[in-house]
Amino acid sequence: MGEQAILTALKVDLQISTSAMDTYLGQLITAARSYISREGITLTESVEDGMLVEMYAAYLYRRRREENVQMPRMLRWALNNRLFSQKARGT
Template identity: 55%
Template sequence: MTDDELLTLLRIDLGIMGTAYDPQLSHLLKTAKELITREGITLSDSAEDVQLMIMYAAYLYRKRATQEGMPRMLRWALNNRLFGGGPHAAR
């Protein structure tokens, strides 16, 4: 999936119609990928991993306003991806 496609999916998830926030959103997508990788997850272009990147980047965007901790749903998805034993799990 291209960076532009990821950006479009993130905009849709956040309900952002225009492109004014694109530089910030692109940076958040890059940051999300790096933070997921730091957890020991090797990302692929699978639908599961794309959704994980979008969820993480959306959390980073929303967190700046609320300062809330990571949603349980996202923590569960990260743990499931890391420890799930699937073909993409860290070894």
């Protein structure tokens, strides 16, 4: 899943219809990839990994805009499953 597709999904998730924040959202996507990689996950270009990056970027956006936002259980679950799956395959 490419950067533009992730950006489009992120804008839909956050209910943003203009391109005014595209640069900022692009930076959140880059940061999300970095944070996910720091957890030991090697991302691919699959739709599943693209949506994982989108979910993490949406969390970063909400965390910055709202007070005391915890990482959603769904996101933590997806990260853990992705990491365990990767480790089980030996990659």
